[in-house]
Amino acid sequence: MIKVNGVTHADYDPAQKLSVWLREGLLLTGTKIGCAIGVCGSCTVLVDGVARRSCKVLLKDVEGADILTIEGLAQPDGTLHPIQQAFLDTGAIQCGFCTPGMVMSAYALLAKTPRPTRAEIRQALKGNLCRCTGYQQIVDAVLLAAERMRP
Ligand code: FES
Ligand code: FES
Structure with a gap:
């Protein structure tokens, strides 16, 4: 059994890659596949709270795990998660291909480090x-999200 965004699944091929299963099996196409060899980070999802490259993970390795994808961040009414909103507000999205992976890595960072420095954000990401933004706006977005998420 694998839980994805709160829904438990039991019917899958344990030898399949997590990235391919999410996109083709569950139709959760927010997770992108860029390089498919663990280099670009566009396939990043959270596995039990840890950012992982789903193209390097087989389903048999995440049996019993709790997976969070970009589709699991927004509220049911469509209200974006503060990290997603901050990416929009700072112009951190251009083509958008890297964005889901960036947002998930930022989510993992902010869960542990609510007041990150620019250096810590760059390290986490x-x-x-x-290929598009030059990263500056992405770091700005994570700082803004951190500020908005603090109580
Ligand atoms: S698709 Fe590039 S790291 Fe997974
Ligand atoms: S790759 Fe285009 S916005 Fe990052």
Whole structure:
């Protein structure tokens, strides 16, 4: 059994890659597949709260795990998660291909580090490649989200 965004699934091929299963099995296409070899970070999801590259994970390795994908962040009424909203508000999205992976890595960071420095954000996102933004706005977005998420 694998839980994805709160829904438990039991019917899958344990030898399949998590990234492919999410997209083709569950039709959760927010998770992107760029390189498919663990380099670009576009396939990043949370596995039991830890950011993982889903193209490098087989389903048999996440038996019993709790997976969170980009589709699991927004509220049921469509209200975006503060990290998603901050990416929009700072212009941190251009083509958007890297964005789901960036947001999930940022989510993992902010869960542990609610007041990150710019250096800590860059460190947390260093495995997520972006061809468009130059990264500055992405760091701005994570700082803004951190500020908005603090009580
Ligand atoms: S698609 Fe998984 S790291 Fe690039
Ligand atoms: S916005 Fe295009 S790759 Fe990052």
